[in-house]
Amino acid sequence: MTRVHDLNAVTTAIGEPSTPRLRLQRRGSPYGLLDGGWWPRSTNPVAELPGLILALDHLQGPVIRILLHRSDWTHQPVRLGLAGRVIRVAYFDSHPAGLLSAFTGASARGRIDLVVVPPETTFERADAAMTVAATQGNDLQAQDILDRLTRPDGGPGSGFGTQGG
Template sequence: MTLTANDGRTVFSATEPSTPRLRLQSGAAPELLDGGWWPRSADPVAEIPGLVLAIDVLQGPIARLILHDSDWDSHPRRLAVAGRLVRVGYFSSQPVGLLTALSGRAGARVDLVVIPPDTEPDTAETAMRLAATSGNLVHAQSIVSTVAGSRSSSGSRSDETAPEDVWETDGGRLAVVNTTAHAG
């Protein structure tokens, strides 16, 4: 159940926060991603409070979240979590599937891949594990497709995504080389 405070902008859930399906790196070194989170739904009011409380334990109180706008069913700007307000921003410029949590401590942030709720359990678990692996170089928006592609690589699929295709959508560009020699 979702409730809105008197100011009309602060939203809180009348139910206890759920325990998040979350996997975080254990190291303190900066990485591309700090881990992965697999919410049970696309409802931020139901899902985000439990995540915030889990991250609080590691980073201190989370003050702000940055999310991609199309990943969520609604867009509350402030959530009440454990007696405090957490500001939430939804942006189309934020990469799809990336959640950035900012702590009140200077420079403290957590970047998580958000696994879509309807993802197959084996794929979701593997994607969260990859996101929490030190040295991971796969960006948030490509993790699920990379994992799904590697899980099906043992079989033959016509719709399988080649690694260079994933790289193309990650911002890289492949040079096209003409390998046909013309006799003149």
């Protein structure tokens, strides 16, 4: 059986958006591979994306599109209604796992790349991962940061040990 999705359907979250657990580099920081990290509470984009989008709107300018890795999310709505507008959301197997790319209309770079820390991650490890991702001049890709999360000791020199860093 083939499932047909209405690509014009707009999905809107019910209730107030949650405050995102988010850490970003300071504006004007030297370019790194990532702009920061985000630790959602679930893998449901309808529940998680509105709070993040509103925070990024405030800090970086209006978000107009988001790219995600398909298998990181339980649902895949392609148009998200929020604050009187529609944000396009695309899911690709080819987009790196654990990476969210947000495109804005006002940012000088126009793109924000965040490592997406899995919801089940402990506070200490999530905090360390977001700190590394938001560090000025960070040269680790999202998957490298996430790979360190899965090591029992956090990996040598990773800053992901039980002390948080």
